[in-house]
Amino acid sequence: MSSEAMTQRPGLPPVADSEAWERQLAALRVREKAATRELDAIAAQRRRLPMVEMPDYTLVGAEGPVRLVDVFGGRSQLITYHHMWRDGAAWQCGGCTGHTSQYTRLGFLEPYDARFVIVTQGEIGEALAYRETVGNRMDWYSTAGSDFGADVGAPAGGGFAVNVFLRDGDTVYRTWHTDGRGTEQLSHIFPLIDILPWGRQEEWQDSPPGWPQSPTYSGWLDSPDIARRYGPG
Template identity: 80%
Template sequence: MTETLSAPTAPAALPPVVDAETWRRELAELRVREKAATRELDAIAAQRRRLPMVELADYTLVGKDGPVRLVDVFDGRSQLITYHHMWNPGAEWQCGGCTGYTSQFTRTEFLDPYDARFVIVTQGAIDEALAYREKVGNRMEWYSTADSPFGADVGAPPGGGFAVNVFLRDGDTVYRTWHTDGRGTEQLSHTFPFIDLLPWGRQEEWQDSPEGWPQAPAYELWVDSPEVARLYGPSA
């Protein structure tokens, strides 16, 4: 049986208690803003679909079976999403944020009807990268750009941060259509959207929270790489 994380002790600060009618009224007020945000996200997605694109060179990465052209990473599909995992050569544990973030993607076959694929690309040598993938129980397909300028050319150079890129294939030609990094990746996960629904939210000091709400330094409550391995790795 997998051991679960222990929950912190509940703090004394609580939301105010009101009658049901007051609660429904205030929820309805919030819903106006939530719906406006949804419409804005729809408009942003519409603008994203109208972005131009840039043609890429014929890069060669390395996968579990050896060298592979970028166009073949699509595995026959027309669209490709890549998550660029931060990498520190030789480290026992890689970036906790990247390790935890990518651990949530265990079933991506829902992309198949959309003619799309989602993979991890890292600056780590492929043998080291695949060993780490096994250690932390990651389910995604990994590729190395250690011997290719591909990572650096799409915003994820050696020693750099994480990033997400999207590509479109037309025959043997690959185009770059979208990129984000930093907090731009939050909308691509379910972790933060779930946590943001909680009464105490992320409990991080930078957030605007009521007086007395539990708050800690950023990242302190995040599940780190060793914990991901314990929960999802071979011995889980």
């Protein structure tokens, strides 16, 4: 595109006519479609991963102790989000609290014979009270008295993680795991923000000169923010 076709002010995208804009969008779309095909290929590889048989762990839910196989709720597939936890803290990890706040309707998993739950190292009474405070709607389970969290990448005092399991009768297998930025693909928060003209506005991102940028995480809602927006009061 020639420089004559665009005008620009600091901190704003250049302004182009419709024809020039369509050409740039078409060029970007080639890369977007290639990324979609690559994600399809990754998913195909994921479906071909082997799996690992799990011991018969016992967690604690709202109704008391429960075997891992029963956390499936009769379904064949289970996704667990392992929420970071600090015993006795009024507010738990803002990233985990914000991430899980987006999962308010999970009925779409039922036709796929699957369930999604939260697991934390916190004592179940504290965990359920926090769930209520921040307006989280998923079922929560505690692994405080079990090696389950530590064995799947979410030990006490450690970070967050996502794990996926498959049940065959009473036998449970671990099929997938991710943590860190790997969880972004399970979110609609960042995909929505990333299509905005200014994106996440975090200083690590590759943005044009003059774009608004702030320290990493500064735009994220913290746990008290989530409670004010979605909690009972």
